Amino acid sequence: LLSSFLASGEASASYGISATDVPSERDDIDLDVFTLSRDLKFLAIGAAASVGIVAFLTSQYRGNIHQPCRIIDSPLSLIQKSLTDEQQKRLPYAPDALEGARDVATPFGSIRVYEWGPAEGKKVLLVHGISTPCIALGGLAEELAQKGCRVMLFDLFGRGFSSTPDPASQPQDIQLFTTQILLVLSSSPLSWTGDGNRFALIGYSLGGGIAASFTSYFPNIVESLVLIAPAGLMRSTRIHWTSKFLYGGFLPRKLVEYLVWRRLGGIDASSSASQNAANDENKTTPIQAAEQETPSHPALAPDSSAQISARRPSVSIANVVAWQLHHHAGFVSSFVSSIQHAPISAQHDIWRRIASCQNSVIPSTQRLLEGKVLLLLAKDDNVVIADEMSQDAQSALGSDAVDIRVMDGGHELPVTDAELVAQTILDFWN
Known part of the structure; x- marks a missing residue:
């Protein structure tokens, strides 16, 4: 956009401004400021549009490429x-x-x-x-x-x-x-x-x-x-409703994996007891409650x-x-x-x-x-x-x-x- 604008050599004419419209030195200064302001606005709009188009096309391009499974x-x-x-x-x-x-x-x-x-x-x-x-x-x-x-x-x-x-x-x-x-x-x-x-x-x-x-x-x-x-x-x-909830996609995947990890023996009972004892207010946190209710799915x-x-x-x-x-x-x-x-x-x-x-x-x-x-x-x-x-x-x-x-x-x-x-x-x- 900037290249085509400069190449025309007729920036002022393109905005309907002619030499006869400049009666004095002060008016000339005001005109320069006005012209520069309009030029910058058009350049900013053009640049923003260009960036948006590039970003959109890039996202579409990347979205159509299959990302290999980790x-x-x-x-x-x-x-x-x-x-x-x-x-x-x-x-x-x-x-x-x-x-x-x-x-x-x-x-x-x-x-x-x-x-x-x-x-x-x-x-x-x-x-x-x-x-x-x-x-x-x-x-x-x-x-x-x-x-x-x-x-x-x-x-x-x-x-x-x-x-x-x-x-x-x-x-x-x-x-x-x-x-x-x-x-x-x-x-x-x-x-x-x-x-x-x-x-x-x-x-x-x-x-x-x-x-x-x-x-x-x-x-x-x-x-x-x-x-x-x-x-x-x-x-x-044979599958408790809490199991259906846990594995039904309602909870964050990492939370489900953490709960199952604990249930399978990731942290022993003594460690869990120590953590519970460290709870100053003696309140049950959401994670602790979920752990206690980790369902007895047959696979577990x-x-x-x-x-x-x-x-x-x-x-x-x-x-x-x-x-x-x-x-x-x-x-x-x-x-x-x-x-x-x-x-x-x-x-x-x-x-x-x-x-x-x-x-x-x-x-x-x-x-x-x-x-x-x-x-x-x-x-x-x-x-x-x-x-x-x-x-x-x-x-x-x-x-x-x-x-x-x-x-x-x-x-x-x-x-x-x-x-x-x-x-x-x-x-x-x-």
Whole structure:
């Protein structure tokens, strides 16, 4: 604007001012001031308009560019840099806890995968639960491998040694977990899919909900489905209204994560007591009140003191969860996001889709080999109630498409009774 204004050489004429309009020296001075004032006003307006247009176009341009999801690293690289091999072995979850470890680089961050067993054996993929990494299913995988299976496990995003795509922009929903399973399968040196290859899928707890959903979309690559104390059909009556409020998006995300962090053991009771004692007015703060009312969502049930594996009898499930809580920067946000978005409840239509694929008119390449799902439940499970799940599974799948076994034990059934669970699964396959 300024360049065109100066280039014209007719600034005064452009405002209707001619030389004959200047009768005296004083009038000439007044005219100069008037002209300069008007010039500055026009320049200011032009500059402001230009800045506004540039700002608008820039915001639109940036808004149309996809911003990559922030990746939160797992503790693996720090452990490998700062601890000796002997120190690493003493961790609740050691990097070499299971055989055949590999770290798979993906657009969502690194995924920790384990794979071992006879290359020609029956291929079995295991998916763990919401809080413990895949080491929780290590004992079961070892039992199956000893019986000739080719097993593969992996840490879900935000657990163990897998990175975390920031849940603030990438929720932990079935889309993410489906993608992760496909990435894991593609990382194997063996062919798990294609050319007639299919594999057995075992899902435990949250992993059960994930496995069922995956099977409903990819029946052509899953030949057998085993669900152990699975999520997916959890009744809404089991979720307190305060849980629905806490995870319903009504509170700031960071506050919810903080409350869950405390509930999972982020700060011990003595620390909380000290903080309460320090309250001079003996009043309950909003945060303290919220902590006291942090709901008993089934996923927040106390972690078991049972040993994580026969190899590590001194390490419990709770030890591993506590280790993640303090050393995996993406664990709590992943945990919360999974409760909010993962297939934990209301998956009846998904399960019905699995049942519909068992119809004889469906090509055999899309039917389960056994023609039904194996559902393993525990009598003393206070997370997935055996009686309720039995009723709901039969309602969704139909009695002909599900084989239900209720076994002694609690929610940690595949961890504490890996040998018995493995034998039950093998008998079902045979």
